[in-house]
Amino acid sequence: MSPSSPIRAIVTGHTRGLGASLAEQLLTRGVAVLGLSRSRHATLKERFPALLGEIELELADPTRVAQWIATDALRSFVSGAQTVLLINNAGMVQPIGPIEGQNAADIATAVSLNVATPLMLASALAAASVDATDRRIMHISSGAARNAYAGWSIYCATKAALDHHARAVALDANRALRICSLAPGVIDTNMQAEIRGSGEEQFPMREKFEDLKRNGQLSTPEQCATQLLDYAFSDAFGQTPVADIREVAKQA
Numbered sequence: 001m002s003p004s005s006p007i008r009a010i011v012t013g014h015t016r017g018l019g020a021s022l023a024e025q026l027l028t029r030g031v032a033v034l035g036l037s038r039s040r041h042a043t044l045k046e047r048f049p050a051l052l053g054e055i056e057l058e059l060a061d062p063t064r065v066a067q068w069i070a071t072d073a074l075r076s077f078v079s080g081a082q083t084v085l086l087i088n089n090a091g092m093v094q095p096i097g098p099i100e101g102q103n104a105a106d107i108a109t110a111v112s113l114n115v116a117t118p119l120m121l122a123s124a125l126a127a128a129s130v131d132a133t134d135r136r137i138m139h140i141s142s143g144a145a146r147n148a149y150a151g152w153s154i155y156c157a158t159k160a161a162l163d164h165h166a167r168a169v170a171l172d173a174n175r176a177l178r179i180c181s182l183a184p185g186v187i188d189t190n191m192q193a194e195i196r197g198s199g200e201e202q203f204p205m206r207e208k209f210e211d212l213k214r215n216g217q218l219s220t221p222e223q224c225a226t227q228l229l230d231y232a233f234s235d236a237f238g239q240t241p242v243a244d245i246r247e248v249a250k251q252a
Contacts, residue, residue, distance in 0.1 A: 006081060006082040006083060007030075007031045007032070007081060007082065007083040007084075007085070008031070008032045008033075008034070008077060008078050008081040008083075008084050008085070009026045009031050009032070009033050009034070009084075009085040009086075009087065010033075010034045010035075010036065010074075010077070010084075010085070010086045010087065010121070010125065011023045011026070011033055011034070011035050011036070011087045011089055012035075012036045012037065012059055012087070012088055012089050012090035012117070012118075012121070013036075013037055013059070013089045013090030013091070014033070014035030014036070014037050014041060014044075014054075014089070015035070015037045015038075015039050015040065015041045017221055018089060018140070018184065018221045018224060018225060019035075019037070019087075019089040019090065020041060020044070020221070021221035021222050021224070021225035022087055022089060022225045022228065022229065023035055023041065023044060023052070024044060024225075025222075025225050025226060025229055026229065027044065027047070027048040027051050027052055029229075030051070031051070031085075032051050032052075032053075032077075032081075033048075033051060033052050033053070034053045034054075034055065034074075034077045035052065035053070035054045035055070036054075036055050036057050036059060036090075036121075037054070037055075037056070037057070037059070037090070038056060038057070038058055038059070039056060040054045040056060041054065053077065055068065055073065059090050059113055059117045060092075060109045060112045060113040060117070061112065062112050062116045062117065062120065065116075065117050065120055065121070066120065069120060069121070069124045074124055074125065074128045075128040078125070078128055078129045078132065079131075080131075081129070081132050082132060082133055082134060083132065083133070083134040083135075083136070083233075084125065084129040084132045084134070084135050084136070085136045085137075085138065085232055085233075086121060086122060086125045086136070086137045086138065087138045087140065087228075087232070088117075088118035088121060088122065088137070088138065088139045088140060088162070089140045090113060090117070091113060091114045091140065091158075091159075092109070092110055092113055092114065092155075093152070093155050094106060094110060094154075095107060095110065095154055096151050096152065096155075097151055098150075098151065099153055102153075102154065107154055110154050110155070110158060111154070111158055114155070114158035114159065114161075114162075115158045115161045115162065118139055118162060118165075119165055122137050122139075122165070122169070122179070125137060126177055132176070133176060134176070134178075135176055135177040135178070136177075136178045136179070136232060136237060136238065137166075137169075137177070137178070137179040137180075138179075138180055138181075138182055138228070138232055138237075139162040139163075139165070139166055139179075139180070139181040139182065140182065140184060140228075141159050141162050141163055141181040141182055141183045141184075141242070142155070142159040142183055142184075143183050143185075143186075143244070144156045144159050145159035145160040145162065145163045145181070145183065145242075146160070146163070146183070146242075162181045163181040163241075163242045165181070166179045166180060166181035166241040166242055167181075167241045167242060169241070170238070170241040178237055178238025179238060179241055180237055180238050180240070180241055180242070180243055181241060181242050181243075182228065182231070182242075182243050182244070182245055182248075183243070183244040183245065183246075184224050184227075184228060184245050185219055185224060185244070185245055185246050186219065224245070227245050227248075228245060231243075231245060231248055236248070
């Protein structure tokens with residue numbers, strides 16, 4: 001890890017999709033990154049051995065997350081940094097389908113990964129980085145947080161929870177901490193493939209997402225990561241606790 005780096009970033013789910021692009025672009029910018037995921041990103045570690053640290057952690061298990069938070073690892077990573085950025089990226093869209101067909105264990109897993117862990121890490125980051133002059137927390141939200149979709153009751157509810165968490169934290173009026181729950185738009189990732197693979201009886205709007213893919217209207221993880229990071233490090237970040245990168249980009 002680069003102890004002299006004035007900026008440190010924590011990225012959850014950094015091994016694939018948007019998370020991998022976020023981690024790669026942060027590292028390319030010379031930002032020290034701590035990746036939290038169930039596995040490691042071998043090629044990124046080879047390219048950035050001094051800047052990338054990785055923790056194998058089951059993010060859908062709040063007990064394990066709490067145990068890791070109780071160690072000194074997070075405080076050690078952010079020590080000496082002027083700017084600290086937490087990106088709560090890891091999430092899941094399952095279970096998809098009507099309420100009567102949802103498995104109880106799957107619901108618990110989704111709520112743990114999509115809500116409990118981001119909130120736990122946000123609190124831990126705020127406590128561990130009190131010496132940093134600039135602390136920023138980005139929840140990766142979704143349009144599903146603000147619009148209800150049939151078959152997505154769990155995903156909609158969990159993403160809406162992140163939005164409201166950001167609104168409430170912003171009211172704490174801690175001037176050294178900025179937070180934003182940011183919708184990234186529709187990205188061409190494994191999650192999108194999973195959505196398109198669901199049956200229409202589970203997700204009636206599946207055809208809309210098939211059309212987005214067919215018509216080339218999905219942004220790439222790389223394009224989206226660039227926009228998210230440009231905003232994350234801008235003076236505008238945190239001025240509003242809930243935002244959509246597509247709207248932010250239009251205003252820039």
